[in-house]
Amino acid sequence: MSQTLRRGPVSGTAVGRGAKRKPFLLDFYSTAVGKKYVMAITGIIGIGFVVSHMIGNLKVYIGTVTENGQEVYDIDIYGEFLRDILVPILPRTVFLWILRGVLIGAVLLHIHAAYGLTVMNRKARPVKYQSARDYEVANFASRTMRWTGIIVALFILWHLADLTWGWANPDFVRGEVYRNLDASLSRIPVAILYIVANIALGTHLFHGTWSLFQSMGWNNPRFNQWRKALAAGIATIVVVGNVSFPIMTLAGVIEFDDSVTSVHELHEDHEEASE
Amino acid sequence: MSITLDSKIPAGPLEDKWDEFKAHEKLVNPANKRKFKIIVVGTGLAGASAAATLAELGYQVDAFTFHDSPRRAHSIAAQGGINAAKNYKGDGDSVFRLFYDTVKGGDFRAREANVHRLAQVSVNIIDQMVAQGVPFAREYGGLLDNRSFGGAQVSRTFYARGQTGQQLLLGAYQQLARQIGQGGVKLYNRMELVDIVTVDGRAAGIVVRDLMTGEISSHSAHAVVLATGGYGNAFFLSTNAMACNVTAAWRAHRKGAAFANPCYTQIHPTCIPQADDFQSKLTLMSESLRNDGRVWVPKNPDDTRAAADIPEGERDYYLERIYPSFGNLAPRDIASRAAKRAVDNGQGVGPLKNGVYLDFADAISRLGQQTVKERYGNLFDMYERITGENPYEVPMRIYPASHYTMGGLWVDYELMTTVPGLYCAGEANFSDHGANRLGASALMQGLSDGYFVLPYTISNYLADWLNKPIPGTDHEAFKVAEQQASDRFRQYLSIGGTRSPDYFHRELGKIIWDYCGMERTEQGLEKALSEIPALYDEFQKDLRVTGTGDSLNQTLEKAGRVEDFFELGMLMCRDALVREESCGGHFRAEHQTEEGEALRNDDDFAHVTAWEWSGDPMAPVEHREELEYEVVQFQTRSYK
Amino acid sequence: MSEKLTYITLRIWRQGGPDSPGQFENHVIEEISEEASFLEMLDILNEQLIEAGKEAIVFDHDCREGICGTCSLMIDGKAHGPEKGTATCQLHMRKFQSGDTITIEPWRASAFPIIKDLMVDRAPLDRIVEAGGYISAETGGAPDANLIPIPKPVADASMDAAECIGCGACVAACPNGAANLFTGAKVTHLNLLPQGQAERYKRAEAMVETMDEYFGSCTNHGECEAACPKSISIDVIAVMNADYMKAKFKNRKKLSRT
Ligand SMILES: Cc1cc2nc3c(=O)[nH]c(=O)nc-3n(C[C@H](O)[C@H](O)[C@H](O)COP(=O)(O)OP(=O)(O)OC[C@H]3O[C@@H](n4cnc5c(N)ncnc54)[C@H](O)[C@@H]3O)c2cc1C
Ligand code: HEM
Ligand code: HEM
Ligand code: SF4
């Protein structure tokens, strides 16, 4: 893709092409259009996760419920529930790991494709315009996909360290989701981090959700006008929902109460009872 | 070496001639075709279709264009449509009627056999283009739509919005691209033909200049096809694209190809009037607008009111008045001259009083703005971009402008020029339109030549050359031609005068337009024939070309083209001078009826004038090909 | 009579050749009529330059009617300048104000190397067409044109896409230097038509893959549509994407069943 001027007659420009083909999936993935399909599909998985994750997290607002006569945080039960899906067809947490596997795979593929396309785009215009561009429709969201994506990626790592593994959270107690949340988001810098990251995510989704229809070739005059609205809707819901958590924590609406039974105890009780 | 004009028209009844020819011509067997190399210069409709078809047949084809891509050829700009005798409308059309209309439209100055063949293959063109994916306009039932065009009383014009030429050229270009991709055609882009090389009186190849590097090189072949378009830009202001020029045809002329009927130029009635002196070109408003627009001027020359304020009674709908049966659809030459008369009368409209109105008010109130928009929306938008006026509200202003050239290299029935092995197709040849071309017939002719005629006729010549050696580019004649070409371009750079090539072109164009334009007189032509050489002289002394010859230099390119226009300009005026009659696009003021219509002289001028280069542009040698009409009777062309 | 702009300052990119460095050059041009087209304004400047013994500014143009797709200027950061749905050659000076500074740059993309000044080489667009942007229908033997009716909406949609003039403004405007609008337009034009079905998937595959060799990728910015002088909708990109995917996954032996 170098900027050299080739001269001379042209002939046979289309012969010999495609003589050696890779396995068809790799072949598909090798082109930009193929990569965009992968980005879109992994993006859809991402959207699916983020939206359900957000909805699941809304359970913090339910606070406590009474289970086996004991007061427990609803969200903690939810956390346990996730680990119990498809038990006893599969052992505990196996299905969750499958989901995690899909997610990890999706994120890795998404990043790989994004990287590949970025390299390609850089090469496509090695010499930039020397005067100011005047964009008409390309918006902030579409032009910052790489940056919002990277912010989200870094956030995910930090977020796992914070709320899944607990490395970034001194008060972390495995399985006590409500406690961990409060402990983490009560720290003002962390709360800000969550807010910023989620706004970045929202921006990413604002362009991404619309864009994926194009990438997937889903185009129909009957619904085209709704694509932007849908994108704005999903981005807003995710941002509003997710940003509410740090804000409500700082505002004291989400506040961990020591007297509530932990799911672990509940579990132990439960297990004892059933024995 | 004097030339003979042998039209090689096959014997037999008119409608069998083409079949007769195909049945008896010499053929080259498929395995031998690849032993022949054919050069095609020009990738417009004629060139692209010829190159693609020849390559499909198996010939080795080298295609040349000075454009960056074959798709940019001037054919792309045709708006209105393409004729074909399909009779899909069942309104009485037939091959014969199309043939007859074309001969009549050409004011009985075309070769019957050629025109008949054109009408015959017209039906195949539409089939071919549809198969290639040209999205012609359709009706709701899914069948092809037609519109009517000037000079015909049937609807036989196929169209693709206002971009028919674009869609047809893209169709032909795609076939060419396919051949390039598959290796059948070698494409040389941004290469300008600067000379033709003949060896032993036969075309041996061409000399080209690489516009990007200035390098001059030669290419040899068994046959050379020129499909390099028309010379309408001789007028400087015309509807042609900026790069259109006569160089290829002119260089061929200088190497022995006769140039036929150069004075037959067509002035198109519906162009946007000139706005100022700096203007570089005129823009055509498709003739199809005349289907719904009404042409008028104020009756009173001193009327300065806005169009809307002029009451019906004070308007002169002159076309409807003078030509009641054709009205606003009168043929181009007639509509053009009528407009000129109105403007010369002082009835012109617009700031420079140099136009007439083309009014859609009636159509809008009859059909509604929506329908008018559907039919002509893009043309209306274009008009508004150029003039800043909204034609939905105020009438368009139009005026005639140079548009098409019926004259060109003389070719026989097989499209071969007087130089054996040198063929000419499309607008560059003189063949099918006589003294005037009907709307939507140029596209038809270009594609007919390229797809359906040349690929057949060329084997008739090539067959004799099987396995015989041809001169290579190391032949002396090529070296000489290369040397002459590079000397010529070096010369332009070294004159070091004060005026740009554009300046000379503009001045030349004015002379040709004034004296060899819509109306010609003996006196005027004589005057032009003294002014052009004088200006040419000045050109040779006072030209200034800046920059160098070894990188892209548009000024230098232009200089070469303008020089050829000078020599052509002299020939145009000479031709107009000797043709002492009025016919089609050639109107000699001395020869008109009492009502001011063209007065033909069939006794003395029912011939083609073909000029031979003598070495002196002011003293060409005249030859004549008598036109014999077996089927058509001479008639006074009447559109009343 | 027409109004005049008393003066205009032009900042024009000058570059001697593909490998030379380039820079902006300033020119002031006076008394320009509003009726002049943008390119006529450059003609006037060029004539002045030639008469002053300087080299004329090289820019590509031909038809000056907005149809050949030759003209190609980046005017004030916009491909083909400020007027929507308009090629450079159809832009008129009445869109500008006296005293304006207008910056003119060539189109920039690695696929479009600069030849000189404002002229670039757009040959890769031809390569894409050569790869499959046609219907293989050799001359002769075509069936009657009305044999296969084409519903009007289909013919119209195909025509919408076919209007592309191959100017490359989409590439120039795209932040990624992608040619998806151009390629999508050609694929859509042919793939919508009944005549185009036989080679539909082969075409999509070959054209997309050739496009990849020269251009960037589409991330759906939509700048191309805004710059396109024919206002071709980015819907064509979706059509191309869908056909490319099908090209990879569908069983082509059942082509006629789709
Ligand atoms: C504005 C306009 C509208 C028109 N509308 C209609 C219409 O509606 N219907 C109709 O039937 N006709 C129409 N015509 C006429 C018609 O478009 C042309 O007559 C026809 O397209 C000519 O085609 P062509 O192939 O002969 O030449 P062109 O398309 O002009 O092609 C010439 C080719 O030759 C090449 N060339 C020229 N000189 C050289 C050289 N020295 N070296 C290398 N290459 C060279 C060029 O690069 C180009 O590829 C219109 C014409 C104009 C101007
Ligand atoms: C992990 C780090 C991430 C990076 C580096 C990243 C980067 C990118 C990039 C560069 C694009 C291309 C822009 C485009 O083509 O329009 C993109 C598209 C997209 N991203 Fe991400 N992203 C990341 C995470 C996410 C996440 C977590 C989600 C979902 C919640 C997501 C959803 C999307 C969607 C839906 C698209 C649009 C796909 C398409 O147009 O087909 N991304 N991303
Ligand atoms: C403010 C908003 C958010 C809150 C309050 C939140 C909260 C949590 C909590 C409490 C967990 C641990 C659940 C458990 O261990 O059972 C978790 C896990 C996780 N979160 Fe979030 N999260 C938020 C936003 C996000 C975002 C925007 C993303 C991704 C883009 C994300 C990705 C994840 C992932 C990948 C896990 C690990 C899931 C697993 O282990 O299966 N979170 N989140
Ligand atoms: S799609 Fe539009 S911008 Fe792109 S090449 Fe075609 S006409 Fe030009």
Ligand code: F3S
């Ligand atoms: S601007 Fe570029 S990113 Fe896609 S939508 Fe157009 S090609």
Ligand code: FES
């Ligand atoms: S010069 Fe032809 S499109 Fe502008």
